[in-house]
Amino acid sequence: MPGRKAPESVRRDEILRAAYRVAARDRLGGLTTRAVAAEAGVSVGLLLFHFESKDGLLVDLLDWMLSHTIVAGEMHRRPPAGTPPIAWLLIVVERDLAHLLKQRERVELFYDYWVLGTRHPVIRRLIRRALHRYRDAFRPAAHAIISEHPERYAGLSADDLAGVCAAFIEGCATQTILDPSRFNAERAMATLKALVVPSPSSALSPVPL
Amino acid sequence: MPGRKAPESVRRDEILRAAYRVAARDRLGGLTTRAVAAEAGVSVGLLLFHFESKDGLLVDLLDWMLSHTIVAGEMHRRPPAGTPPIAWLLIVVERDLAHLLKQRERVELFYDYWVLGTRHPVIRRLIRRALHRYRDAFRPAAHAIISEHPERYAGLSADDLAGVCAAFIEGCATQTILDPSRFNAERAMATLKALVVPSPSSALSPVPL
DNA sequence: ATTGACATTGAACACGCGTTCAACGAGGTT
DNA sequence: AACCTCGTTGAACGCGTGTTCAATGTCAAT
Numbered sequence A, B: 001m002p003g004r005k006a007p008e009s010v011r012r013d014e015i016l017r018a019a020y021r022v023a024a025r026d027r028l029g030g031l032t033t034r035a036v037a038a039e040a041g042v043s044v045g046l047l048l049f050h051f052e053s054k055d056g057l058l059v060d061l062l063d064w065m066l067s068h069t070i071v072a073g074e075m076h077r078r079p080p081a082g083t084p085p086i087a088w089l090l091i092v093v094e095r096d097l098a099h100l101l102k103q104r105e106r107v108e109l110f111y112d113y114w115v116l117g118t119r120h121p122v123i124r125r126l127i128r129r130a131l132h133r134y135r136d137a138f139r140p141a142a143h144a145i146i147s148e149h150p151e152r153y154a155g156l157s158a159d160d161l162a163g164v165c166a167a168f169i170e171g172c173a174t175q176t177i178l179d180p181s182r183f184n185a186e187r188a189m190a191t192l193k194a195l196v197v198p199s200p201s202s203a204l205s206p207v208p209l
Numbered sequence C: 001a002t003t004g005a006c007a008t009t010g011a012a013c014a015c016g017c018g019t020t021c022a023a024c025g026a027g028g029t030t
Numbered sequence D: 001a002a003c004c005t006c007g008t009t010g011a012a013c014g015c016g017t018g019t020t021c022a023a024t025g026t027c028a029a030t
Helices: A008-026 A033-040 A044-050 A054-068 A085-101 A104-117 A121-136 A139-148 A158-178 A185-196 B008-026 B033-040 B044-050 B054-068 B085-101 B104-117 B121-136 B139-148 B158-178 B185-196 B200-204
Strands: none
Touching: A008 A033, A008 A044, A008 A054, A008 A104, A033 A044, A033 A054, A054 A104, A054 A121, A085 A139, A085 A158, A085 A185, A104 A121, A104 A158, A104 B104, A104 B158, A121 A158, A121 B158, A139 A158, A158 A185, A158 B104, A158 B121, A158 B158, A158 B185, A185 B158, A185 B185, B008 B033, B008 B044, B008 B054, B008 B104, B033 B044, B033 B054, B054 B104, B054 B121, B085 B139, B085 B158, B085 B185, B104 B121, B104 B158, B121 B158, B139 B158, B158 B185
16 A cells, blocks of 8 residues: 655665565575565565666665675774784684684675676676775784785785785685585684694705605 | 488587587676577577577586586696695696686686576586586695695695685685786785795794784 | 645566477488 | 488467556645
8 A cells, every 4th residue: 555654764774674685595596676575565666666776776785785794893803912913814814714604695695796796897896895895804914924024025015915815715705605514614724824834843844755 | 491410419519619609708697598599500499409408508518618628737747856845736826826817708607607506406516526626636735745744734634725725716716807907816826925935034033013 | 625745556568588389301211 | 202200490488577657645734
């Protein structure tokens, strides 16, 4: 029954929440105007009254997701003073990885959008921004590492190091999503630690097989 | 005009090639029976005569791609004897990364399939197999590293180390695809090298900021 | 009370998709 | 020459989609 009900912002939010529920359940492939309208308990017409098109809904949903759920939280909390920079970076990586793996649903959706972004400029921009923000979480620790050993990282920037961390985590994410039973985050982190922080005794001994 | 023309295998191959051309141009979203038929110069009916359904075509195309193009080549070439295992692994990683970045088209398509695989069991199986084979390329070097310093990698397997390498490369792939102008493979590799192979002098000096 | 703005509805439209199928024609076989 | 097999065609069907729009009801202002 037609009639005024909720102010625009409320309706929009209701519909966005419904859209997210649908997308979390059926992914972007199952996100149709009718499905969202049904989930929100409104008509298709109303959905397109508040969002000018399905495309608009898609973009607004991504925006909403990025600001409401993914990768929020206490990003830049520093470790206790005296922690070696490498250990600090590893802590950040470990925390982020654990956090990511707890949100499979959202990460899968994010990758749906990532693929969509390949063809959709507006969405690509949003995804890029999100990943750059993500990478930035590693910058402080990365910066500390580089300024501790400038000669070791000659020619490299904190961004480069942060990018490598982001790549590692993103790769872990793709592996878990594809094959959750086979990917083991703890072992991956342990491997990374063993690779990056060498046991002091072995650093000077070039042992041929 | 109807009539007999080519033996089954030839027609199938023609159509698969056409399908790949379409997919490389318009991605999986643009891969329709009509588009492929037009590209192959045959009728829609013939396409579904040789492939029982679009789904079958999709699966066969992925199979064809995996065996014909992606990640083939001289995987297991050993480095000169005496190369330290870590250096060997880094060489393999570097080569694979470079190889991957040269095939953006195919990698993008592969990710399309990866997303599809989230919902499509048969495709998921194929993708998993491909990624496991990919990971296996790192195993020999990873094994050498671990057996050189068993105490350093205690509790870890060559698979774990190979998985970390694969994660790094896959993460690099997602970054390039999303943002080719910003991702720099050389700097990423240089960063990885600096992280993993420490300068001997710095290994014993815990320098607080 | 009357009006006007506007949120809301759901039927209808146009389009593209995967799939079906009766008809057709070029071989090989008899 | 007649026949059969089967690769081949393209029109047609059914379905699901995004989008439009005239109609409707509610609320605030007059």
